[in-house]
Structure formats: structure tokens, C-alpha cells
Amino acid sequence: MGNRLSGKVAIVTGGNRGIGRAIAERLADEGALVAVGDLRDDRSADCGAEGLTFMSLDVTKEVSIRTFIDEVLQKFGRIDVLVNNAGIVIHKCIDEQTAEDWDRLMAVNLRGPFLMAKHVVPEMRRIGLGTIVNIGSVEGYMVNPWHTAYAATKSGVHGLTLGLAVDLGPDGIRCNTVCPGWIDTELNRAYVEMHPDRSLIERELGQLHPVGRIGAPKEIANAVVWLASEDSSFVSGEMISVDGARTKKISLPAILDEEYRAKLTKP
Ligand code: NDP
Numbered sequence: 001m002g003n004r005l006s007g008k009v010a011i012v013t014g015g016n017r018g019i020g021r022a023i024a025e026r027l028a029d030e031g032a033l034v035a036v037g038d039l040r041d042d043r044s045a046d047c048g049a050e051g052l053t054f055m056s057l058d059v060t061k062e063v064s065i066r067t068f069i070d071e072v073l074q075k076f077g078r079i080d081v082l083v084n085n086a087g088i089v090i091h092k093c094i095d096e097q098t099a100e101d102w103d104r105l106m107a108v109n110l111r112g113p114f115l116m117a118k119h120v121v122p123e124m125r126r127i128g129l130g131t132i133v134n135i136g137s138v139e140g141y142m143v144n145p146w147h148t149a150y151a152a153t154k155s156g157v158h159g160l161t162l163g164l165a166v167d168l169g170p171d172g173i174r175c176n177t178v179c180p181g182w183i184d185t186e187l188n189r190a191y192v193e194m195h196p197d198r199s200l201i202e203r204e205l206g207q208l209h210p211v212g213r214i215g216a217p218k219e220i221a222n223a224v225v226w227l228a229s230e231d232s233s234f235v236s237g238e239m240i241s242v243d244g245a246r247t248k249k250i251s252l253p254a255i256l257d258e259e260y261r262a263k264l265t266k267p
Contacts, residue, residue, distance in 0.1 A: 004229040006031030009076040010068075013037050013059050013116060014086025015052075018133065019187035023083055023216030023224045024052050030225055032081065035072045056180075059086050059112030060104075062119075079123045081228045084113035085135045088189060091146045100147050109153035110122050110160070117164055121173065129172040133227045134161055135220070136177040136239060138247050145193050154179075165237030174236035176227045180244025182214040201264065211244035212264040 005027055015024040015036035019029045024034045028051030035056030053075065057068040072079060090101050113134055124130025128187045138149055140154035157177060164175035182188065182205055195201045206213045226232050241247055252260075 001091075002030045004225065004231065005081070006032040007265065008032045008080040008228075008259065009035060009072070009078050010081035010083065010228065011072060011079060011116075011120065012083045012085055013057060013112065015083075016040060016054070018187060019180065019183055019217045020083075020085040022221040023085060026218065026221035026225050027081065027083075027228065028052055033076055035076070037068050038086070059084075059116060060107040060203050062115055065115050065119050069123070072162065077125055079120050080127070080130055082116060082120045082124075082130070082132045083135070083224060083228070084116055084132070085216060086112055087135065087153075087187075089147070089150045091191070092149075093146050094148050097149055098138075105149045105153050109150070110156040111263065113157060113160060117160075117175075120170065123172075123204045124168075124173050125171050128227070130168075130174075130226050132164060132168075132173065132175040133224050134175070134177040135224075136161070136179045137183050138179050138241055138243050140177075140179060141178075141241075142247060162237050169236060174227075174232075176232070176235060176238045176240065177224045178220055179239050179241045179243065180215065180220045181209060181241065181246040183217055183220060184214055185217060207261045207264050208249075209244035209246045210249055210264075213244065214243065 010027045010032040012020050012024040012034060012089040014020040016038040024036050028034045032051065034052050036052055036054045039058055041054055041056035055068055055071055058064040086108060088105060090105055092101060117132055134157050136157040137154040139151045143151040161175050161177040168175060192198060192201050220242055223240060227235065
């Protein structure tokens, strides 16, 4: 618990579960009043969530975004922090990918953050400050097989971040992106569960990260709190990887990598 965001009002999209939920809870821990916007207005998720208000929001629909923001303003009177977290993934190679898949990914992952920013920025301008934190991905720089469209959306989020930082800097509004590595959430669990030997996959996933393990949602939330707060007051337009150094390690043939990997799994 702290007070780094005391008196601030924050919005977190896709905050019912996973990384978004951890972000909403950490922002509230730091004193923010948090409006959680998600497809389901999941008030049952409310239990034990002090400082969180759950409202329905579909980031693919501009009408839903406007209604949500009006509700937030009616309830809290201002918006200081926007966290664009809602996201989906589709695993398909390019020849199986349909135009509808592409459009759906773009609508949630890229058009959504654009529209949220478009509708929130006038409120931030009105109070003369604000911070926008997008959740991008290490897949904005590198890509897993069958993630062409997903990677394109996340590169787009990184580009959006640069543009917003430049355009909104003069208004006292900063914009940054956190790029998570492999984080343990439902989005990824389904992927792991497709494999018959789950414990093998989990061990191998850990070994891809020089820190020897995958990440937890709270570790992304801690970076978001820093970017949302005055502690990062001169940081804008940055893509910050939170990935246990996964993207910093150059791949080696497995046989040469064995000693290193063995060290990572030592208790
Ligand atoms: P989850 O699938 O666990 O949670 C995503 C949340 O977003 C869900 O609550 C979902 O609602 C909501 N959502 C989906 N579509 C919409 C929409 N149209 N409008 C509003 N809310 C919506 O995902 P994660 O927590 O793992 O991922 C969060 C973010 O982090 C995403 O942007 C993802 O791309 C990114 N990321 C995740 C990584 C990981 O390893 N987990 C790695 C890199 C980036 P519902 O449950 O109703 O579908």
C-alpha cells in the first residue's frame, strides 16, 4: 500500500481478470479510484476489490466508449490515468487467417486504444495533466509463429504511443507502453494446455527467460504504477519491456545452450 496515486482517477480496460485486474488492484493500492471497463459488467468480481468500480465497456464500439467515459465522469468528475490493457490473441498462420480475424484483432488491440485515448484526452487537457499507459507486447518487436496479426497490432500500439507522446506532451500528458513477456494469465494458459505434457512446457517456458521463470500479472502492474505516477514524470514515448530479459538473450542451438539451461533449473 502507498499513496503515489492518491486523489487520482484511473481507467483500466479489460480489467476483470489477468494483467488488467492486477493493474486495477495495484493502482487502487496506491490510492487511485479505479474504473474497470470490461465486456462483462462483472460486479461479482467486485468482492474484496476496494477502490474498484466495475462498468461495462466494449473497446471495439465507440458508442460504448463514450457511454463508459460519461459514466466515469459523472461518478468521479475527472480522469487522470488511462490504461489501455484489453487485448485478444488469435493463433493462425497467414493462409488460415481470415479478414474477419484480422479486423477483430485490430478493433480490440489497436483501434480500441486509439478511441479510448481520443475520448479521454479532452478530459486530461481540461485538468492540464494525464498519463496514458498502453499494454503492448514483446511481440511488437519479435514474434511467435502464427501471430502475424497479433504482432501487427502490438507494433501499432507502440507507434500509437510515440505519436501520442509527441502530440500530447505540450498538454502535460505523457504516454508510455509496457511490453510484457510471458505472463501467467488465462490468455496464455489455454495455449499451454493445448500441449499434452504441461509440466514440460512450463519448465521450457521458464528457461526461455534469463531470470528462469515466466512473469506474474502483478509484475506488469508494478511497472504501470510507476509510469502512471509522478515517479516517472520525465518519461514519455517509451516502450518498456517487462520480460525477465527474454528479449535480450540471443538464441543458441539447444546443444550449446544446455549448460545455461541446466543452471536456470537448479533449485
Ligand atoms: P486475458 O485474456 O486474461 O484478459 C483480457 C481481458 O480483456 C478480459 O477480461 C477480456 O474480457 C477483456 N476484453 C477482451 N475484449 C474486450 C473488449 N472488446 N472490450 C473490453 N474488454 C475486453 O489477457 P491478459 O491479461 O493476458 O492480457 C492483457 C493484455 O496484456 C493484452 O493486451 C495482451 O495482449 C497483453 N499481453 C499479455 C501477455 C501475456 O503473456 N499474458 C504478454 C504480452 C502482452 P472477457 O474475459 O469477457 O473476454
